[in-house]
Amino acid sequence: MRARAGGIAALVLGAALWCAAPVSAAPTEGVHRTTITASERSEALRFWTDARLRSARDLDAPVASSAPHTSSGLTGRQAAPGSGEEVRVAPLPAPRVAATAPAPSLAASNPAPWTGGGLISTTAGKVFFQNAGGGTFACSATVANADNKSLVLTAGHCVVDAGTGEVYRNWVFIPGYANGNRPYGTFTASSLFHLDQYVSTAGNANYDLAFARLAPLNGRSLGDTVGAQGIAFNSATGREVHSFGYGGSAAEGNGERLNHCSGVEYPDAGREGSTMWGIDCVQTGGSSGGGFLADFDTASGGGYLVGNISVSAGSSEYHPVLGNEALDLYRRAGAA
Known part of the structure; x- marks a missing residue:
């Protein structure tokens, strides 16, 4: 993500439908799919040597135009206007879950190393990619349970240049x-x-989310290898959430370790038209795309993705809302 300024989006929420198993695909408009060939995937594996991983630049999120207010008329757990029925997909346990330890105690605006192990330690990870100019960059992402057991949720700006x-x-x-x-x-x-x-809005952070469908490795899907977090669409906001990312600052381990924040989220009231929600914490460049999870169990390391680190402003980081548009995107990606 970011760091200096950015923002993470909010959740649009409603209530009702509980879906314990992955949902099936449905036709949708507004989705852009880019297919990568087998030869291109082989080239990507050859490309990402250990030396290139070390030299990749932690991607900064777009700078927010103004600092957000941390209070507004929207308080507490409530549904966002115009949201649809809630859809939840349960987590997928990993074949072997790392040993757990007591979760760290965090102060506001103070990301700390995640030492609790569990499902998040296998399902959070780092993304690497190259742009047209040859630059190499790093972001964060989280495995999301889906029909194909092969999806990660990340930020839109970690997949495409909005400009x-x-x-x-x-x-x-x-x-x-x-x-x-x-x-x-x-x-x-x-x-x-x-x-x-x-892209059509030239990078409106309300739409700064993306999914990647990963090819099997050694004959096994991503989910069957490491498990997957649950994911929720149109869920309630204004509750405790946890964020995870690979921030690139020295205090965060220079992008070499997973960091964690938690807090009760509040709406981004500082930018006109923003539907994002965030917490009092700032992770730096490289954390873009990392997961925001609700109903997170610090003992098991599992929860429900409700957004991804997008941008930050002041002492806050924000996630875009996983509403109906995100659900359409997820259904298309989960059927690929």
Whole structure:
């Protein structure tokens, strides 16, 4: 994500439908899919040597135009206007979950190393990609449960240049990344999905989300290898959430470790038209795309994705809302 200024979006919420199993695909408009060929995936694996991983630049999010207010008329747990029925997809346990330890105690605006182990330690990971100019960059992402057991949620600006429409190449995801290690291997993207509105609006952060469909590795899907977090659409806002990312500052381990924040989210009232929600914490460049989770169990490391780190402003980081447009994107990606 960011860091200096950015924003994460909000959740649009409603109530009702509980869906314990992944939902099936449905036709949708407003979705842009980029397909990566087998030869391109092989090239991506060759491209990402250890040296290139170390030299990749932590991607900064677009700068927010103004600092948000941390209070408004919207308080407490409530549904966003115009949201649809809630859809929840339960987490998928990992085949082997890392040993757990007591979760760290965090102060506001103070990301700290995640030492609690559990499902988040296998399903959070680092993204690497290359732009048209040859630059190499790093973001964060989280495995989301889906029919194909092969999806990660990340930020739109970690998939496509909103100013040009250029979709990035040599896109890979390393689950459980830590200090240059690839404990579960390197998964290559077979398809990248972003919202058309993100490009047509030249990067409106309300649409700054994307999904990547990862190809199997050694005959196994991503989900069957590391498990998957649950994901919720049109869910309630104004509750406690946890965010995870690979921030690139020295205090965050220079992008080499997973960091964690938590807090009760509030609406982004500082920018006109924003539907994003955030917490009092700021993770720096490289954390873009990292997951925001609600109903997070610090003992098991599992919860429900409700957004991704998008941008930050002042002492706040924000996530875009996972509403009906995000649900359409997810359904298309989950059927790929």
